[in-house]
Amino acid sequence: MNRNLVAALAALLLAGVVAGYVVHARQSPAARDLGAQSVTAHSVEPGLQVLSNGVLSTVSLSDPQGARALTPLQCDRAHAAAGTVACLVPVDAFRGTHIQILDRQLRLQREIPLTGFPNRLRVSASGRMVAWTLFVDGHSYATTGFSTSAGILDTKTGTLVPTLEDFASTVDGKPYAAADKNFWGVTFAADDNRFYATMSTGGQRYLVEGDFAARKVRAIARNVECPSLSADGRRIAFKAAVDGHPRNGWRLSVLDLATMAVTPTAETRSVDDQPLWLDSETIAYALQRDDGVNDVWTVAASSTGQPHLLVPQANSPALVN
Amino acid sequence: MSTRTTRAVLASGAAVTLTAVAITVAVLTHAPNASAATVTFTPVADTYVDNSSTGTNFGTSGQLGVDNSEVKRTFLKFTVSGLTSPVTAATLRIHVDDVSGAQSSNGGTYRAMTNTSWSETAVTWNVQPAIDGVTLGSLGAVSRNTWYQINVDALITGNGTYSIGVTSSSSDGADFDSRETGGTAPQLIVTTGAAPSPSASPTSSPAPGDPVLVGAGDIADSGSNDTRTAALLDGIAGTVFTVGDNVYPNGTASDFASFYEPTWGRHKARTRPAPGNHDYNTSGATGYYSYFGASAGPSGRGYYSYDLGNWHVVSLNSEVSTSAGSAQEQWLRADLAASSKPCTFAYWHKPRFTSGSNHAPNTAIGPLVQALYDFNADVVVAGHNHQYERFAPMNPSGGLDTARGIRHFVAGMGGAGAYSFGTIQPNSEARNTGTAGVLKFTLHANGYNWQFVPVAGQTYSDSGSGSCH
Numbered sequence: 001m002n003r004n005l006v007a008a009l010a011a012l013l014l015a016g017v018v019a020g021y022v023v024h025a026r027q028s029p030a031a032r033d034l035g036a037q038s039v040t041a042h043s044v045e046p047g048l049q050v051l052s053n054g055v056l057s058t059v060s061l062s063d064p065q066g067a068r069a070l071t072p073l074q075c076d077r078a079h080a081a082a083g084t085v086a087c088l089v090p091v092d093a094f095r096g097t098h099i100q101i102l103d104r105q106l107r108l109q110r111e112i113p114l115t116g117f118p119n120r121l122r123v124s125a126s127g128r129m130v131a132w133t134l135f136v137d138g139h140s141y142a143t144t145g146f147s148t149s150a151g152i153l154d155t156k157t158g159t160l161v162p163t164l165e166d167f168a169s170t171v172d173g174k175p176y177a178a179a180d181k182n183f184w185g186v187t188f189a190a191d192d193n194r195f196y197a198t199m200s201t202g203g204q205r206y207l208v209e210g211d212f213a214a215r216k217v218r219a220i221a222r223n224v225e226c227p228s229l230s231a232d233g234r235r236i237a238f239k240a241a242v243d244g245h246p247r248n249g250w251r252l253s254v255l256d257l258a259t260m261a262v263t264p265t266a267e268t269r270s271v272d273d274q275p276l277w278l279d280s281e282t283i284a285y286a287l288q289r290d291d292g293v294n295d296v297w298t299v300a301a302s303s304t305g306q307p308h309l310l311v312p313q314a315n316s317p318a319l320v321n
Numbered sequence: 322m323s324t325r326t327t328r329a330v331l332a333s334g335a336a337v338t339l340t341a342v343a344i345t346v347a348v349l350t351h352a353p354n355a356s357a358a359t360v361t362f363t364p365v366a367d368t369y370v371d372n373s374s375t376g377t378n379f380g381t382s383g384q385l386g387v388d389n390s391e392v393k394r395t396f397l398k399f400t401v402s403g404l405t406s407p408v409t410a411a412t413l414r415i416h417v418d419d420v421s422g423a424q425s426s427n428g429g430t431y432r433a434m435t436n437t438s439w440s441e442t443a444v445t446w447n448v449q450p451a452i453d454g455v456t457l458g459s460l461g462a463v464s465r466n467t468w469y470q471i472n473v474d475a476l477i478t479g480n481g482t483y484s485i486g487v488t489s490s491s492s493d494g495a496d497f498d499s500r501e502t503g504g505t506a507p508q509l510i511v512t513t514g515a516a517p518s519p520s521a522s523p524t525s526s527p528a529p530g531d532p533v534l535v536g537a538g539d540i541a542d543s544g545s546n547d548t549r550t551a552a553l554l555d556g557i558a559g560t561v562f563t564v565g566d567n568v569y570p571n572g573t574a575s576d577f578a579s580f581y582e583p584t585w586g587r588h589k590a591r592t593r594p595a596p597g598n599h600d601y602n603t604s605g606a607t608g609y610y611s612y613f614g615a616s617a618g619p620s621g622r623g624y625y626s627y628d629l630g631n632w633h634v635v636s637l638n639s640e641v642s643t644s645a646g647s648a649q650e651q652w653l654r655a656d657l658a659a660s661s662k663p664c665t666f667a668y669w670h671k672p673r674f675t676s677g678s679n680h681a682p683n684t685a686i687g688p689l690v691q692a693l694y695d696f697n698a699d700v701v702v703a704g705h706n707h708q709y710e711r712f713a714p715m716n717p718s719g720g721l722d723t724a725r726g727i728r729h730f731v732a733g734m735g736g737a738g739a740y741s742f743g744t745i746q747p748n749s750e751a752r753n754t755g756t757a758g759v760l761k762f763t764l765h766a767n768g769y770n771w772q773f774v775p776v777a778g779q780t781y782s783d784s785g786s787g788s789c790h
Contacts, residue, residue: 052378052442054744065501067377070445076743090744091681093718117681118743135679137598146679247544247738272741290781292676292742292752312381312501313442 047321048284049080050296050314056087056106058320064296064311071106076118080318082127084155088118088134099132101155112160116149120226120274121316124188128156129212131186131195150183150197152212161212164197168216171206176219178202185226185274186210189233196227196236205241207255221260225250226274228283230301234258237275237283237301252285254301267299267307276317277301286315357409362509364500365482366398366441370449380441383501384418387429387487388494394452395429395487395497396444398437399509404480406513411477412470413457413485416505418496419466427491428460428469433476434484438713438721438748452486463495477511480785482750532629533559535761535774537735538597538670538704541580542569546757547736549776551584553759557774560629561588564704564732565597565639565670567609572600577612584736592616593636596623597670597704601640624649626656631789632764633662637669637689639703645688653689657696663767664789665698670705674719674729676752677706678743682719691717694727699789700762700769704733707740708754709773711783715748725790730771732760756781 047058056073060066075087076097083104091097097118101110116134123130133150152161161167164183169176182200189195195210199217207224208217223244227236234257239250249270254263265283275285283301286294294315299307311317368380373391386393397413413431417423433454444450458471476483489495498505535557541547554561568581577586585592594617600609610620618625623638635656643649657665671683673690683705693701694717714726733740739754758775773783 051744052380053440055443057378057442065381065383067374067379067382068442070376070378070443070448074744091684093684093687097681117679119678137680288741288754290753290755292745292754314381 047319048296048311049078049085049316049318049320050311051075051078051316052314053293054090056085057314059311059314065309068314073100073102073106075316077121077132078316078318079121079123079130080320081123081125084123084127084130086121086123086130086132088114088121088132090118097134099130099153101130101153110153110155112153114149114151119148120150120185122186122188122274123318124192125190125231126192128192129154129188129195131188131197133184133186148182148184148200150186152186152195154192154212161215164199164210164217166215167210169199169208170216170218171201172219176201183208185228185238187227187229187236187274189229190231196229198225198227205246207236207238221255224255227255228275228277230277230280232280235301237277239271239273239275240264242270252283252299254283263303265299265301266303266305267297269307273315276319278319284310284317286317288315357512357514358406359510359512360401360404362399362401362511363506364397364509365400366439367396367500367507368441368444369393369395370444370446372446375446378442378445380444381501383499385415385487385497385499385507386494387425387427387489387497388492389489390492390494393489393494394449396434396439396450396452397485397487397507398439398441398482399477399485400482401477401509401511402480404511404513408474408477408479408511409514410512411473412510413473414468414470414508414510416498416502416507417463417465417467417469418498420496421465422494423496424463424465425489425491425493425495426462427489427493428463428495429487429489430459431457431471431473432486432488433457434486437482437484439484440745450484450486452488454486457485460495473509477509483509531766532632532764533557533761534562534629534632534634534666534764535559535759536562536564536592536668536702537732537759538564538595539566539707539733539737540735541567541576541584542737543580544736544738546776547580547584550734550736550757550759551587553774553776554585554588557759557761559591559761560634561585561592562634562636562668562702563592563594563735564668564702565595566599566704566733566737567594567597569599569737571602572596572606572608573603574608574611577608581612589613589616593627593634595636595669596638596640598640606640624652626660628660628662630764631662631766632664632666632769633657633660635665635667635693637667639669639671639683639686643686643689645691647688650688650692653692654696657692657698660696664764664769665693665696666700666702666762666764666769667693667698668702670703672703672705672729672731673701673717674712674715674746674748675703675706675731676710676742676745676749677708677731677733678741679707680705682746687717690727694725697725697790698727699787700730700771701727702730702732702760704731704735706731707733707737708742709734709752709756709758709760709781709783710742710749711751711771712746713748713750714787719747721748728787730760734758751783753781753783 056071077088085102116136120133186197206219207221210217236255240253242248252271296311385395436450500506710731712729716722768788
């Protein structure tokens with residue numbers, strides 16, 4: 001990735017926080033509790049984009065529990081990478097769900113109407129590919145309480161795949177055709193063509209590896225939901241249904257793609273999110289309290305350590321670096 | 322009463338001098354009235370805004386600031402609940418941060434606020450609630466690492482949610498500890514008398530024999546929570562309502578026989594159901610209509626009404642047309658017009674208002690909500706999202722309406738696997754996911770009580786009361 005671009009993006013997104021804090025820190029010594037001194041006008045520290053009960057916001061990674069810069073944008077789910085910000089906009093009385101693709105200054109680039117209720121959203125590391133998952137009502141085959149729809153947009157070519165259900169699929173090496181296929185939780189590889197996702201069919205939840213150009217997916221593992229590919233492309237963080245059944249909740253786990261070995265993380269609470277790699281050793285995810293308030297936590301991408309609270313009252317984390 | 326005029330200043334165990342305007346300040350020297358009870362609440366939200374960082378939110382930081390240059394304003398929100406006796410005194414305690422510069426010659430002016438729906442992580446200088454209520458009190462000089470108290474008797478009158486805004490006219494700012502600090506979080510100390518006031522709620526005082534309406538939605542499946550919620554009904558007399566998705570997966574006759582009949586089925590004779598989308602997975606919901614028979618209203622139609630005491634109760638069908646001018650909407654308006662009851666209760670499956678993450682608020686049902694509002698209905702219960710949620714009284718657009726608003730509930734916790742919440746919607750007052758249970762209404766002559774009753778072994782609760790309009 002272009003480091004100059006990274007620096008510029010981080011500086012721009014933190015500008016609101018930075019500008020306020022320079023003044024604030026000088027006039028109020030007590031402001032040091034808020035981490036003001038750790039953010040300066042020359043800082044290129046990375047930031048974390050989150051949703052604060054639906055408001056697109058940015059916090060400093062050096063003080064994620066301190067001040068947060070709020071934007072006017074409302075999203076049910078958001079993600080960002082390399083200057084592309086994606087926002088699944090809530091429905092209101094006048095409009096259904098839609099996705100907005102914005103640039104780093106939150107200028108609208110493209111808007112696509114969608115059907116369903118926002119669930120997952122990913123921008124590829126380059127900022128080129130955007131994939132979303134929505135809950136949808138009314139699939140006649142929906143017998144387990146929900147069905148989903150996952151789509152992909154190539155922002156470079158404009159190619160739009162409304163639903164991955166149109167892609168050819170193979171399971172156990174054989175062509176697989178079933179009416180009850182549902183996809184969710186797309187994550188992209190560095191080449192912006194290969195991707196991973198969950199395909200649910202016949203009571204199984206497969207990890208599929210996809211080829212966007214060839215419009216096909218193949219199942220490569222079972223009981224893998226909401227995959228998130230590490231930057232080096234070697235590991236997938238995901239949620240694994242406990243004892244293979246979602247009714248029991250999900251264990252945040254890491255899959256080694258070379259050995260296909262699964263390592264449960266030290267997070268033992270049920271995680272229902274598509275995790276985010278903060279760095280090569282750490283994953284972030286949202287956990288919801290009983291009253292619907294979310295918090296962003298981190299845990300090591302191994303079986304070691306313990307979960308740490310990263311950003312209270314936030315969800316949908318994305319690194320803007 | 323002695324406690325009303327006694328205000329303490331506690332500074333690491335010692336009293337300090339405190340300048341106060343419009344309140345009486347004294348060192349607490351004697352024990353509270355033995356018959357009084359004291360309950361301490363910490364804020365459910367607190368934050369401040371800063372006009373030098375107009376788009377910045379400080380909701381999760383450890384500090385609260387008041388200042389006039391740069392301008393900082395602090396907002397506190399408390400939810401008072403569980404009180405069973407009248408409030409005799411209420412005190413706000415706030416702690417000055419233990420950092421250099423936190424002290425000030427001016428600890429701020431404390432005022433009541435009308436707006437109690439602001440969110441701790443959404444308030445910024447650009448988007449801040451108005452500090453528009455009466456002045457409760459002011460603090461003069463405040464010292465670092467010290468507690469101060471404000472008399473807030475004028476604001477705290479009983480159970481409810483209250484907001485307090487703090488401003489300062491001094492360019493010497495003060496910094497307090499926020500709720501995030503834990504031990505030095507702001508406190509609201511509420512003292513209640515020994516006996517309930519006989520005139521506390523004349524319009525909704527329970528009378529023995531007032532009808533009970535109890536139920537939930539999203540009920541029977543191959544799991545065990547439907548068995549546990551059915552067991553709750555065994556101990557609650559009254560009419561049972563359902564808000565749809567009575568049985569999974571498909572509402573077939575076989576599904577009803579396998580899952581509903583062995584659980585909620587034993588209460589069928591006193592059940593008045595509503596259909597959901599899973600009931601309609603069987604074409605025309607024939608399984609539903611066959612199973613419930615005349616209790617579900619005219620077969621195939623899915624909407625009907627009945628009376629309970631002073632209440633008119635309407636069961637509606639969100640799975641067929643609900644548009645303005647539809648047969649159902651026209652029937653509803655005629656039905657409400659013909660009712661002579663002072664109170665109205667309505668229920669159906671898909672919620673007009675919900676913060677659930679699986680199903681968005683259902684705007685298609687809007688015309689029925691409008692009709693109910695036009696006829697001054699009081700309560701609406703829906704399901705569809707597998708969780709519990711209670712909203713403040715709202716107009717058909719979802720705006721707070723304490724005069725004529727309808728209180729909306731989502732009661733999708735009847736047994737099916739729990740769903741998460743998404744963005745918490747305006748005027749949502751209580752939420753829980755993961756606790757199966759039933760929602761019990763006691764229907765008084767001109768008001769009602771609600772109570773979330775959790776299954777055995779669970780602790781979530783929510784209760785309250787409202788008046789008819």
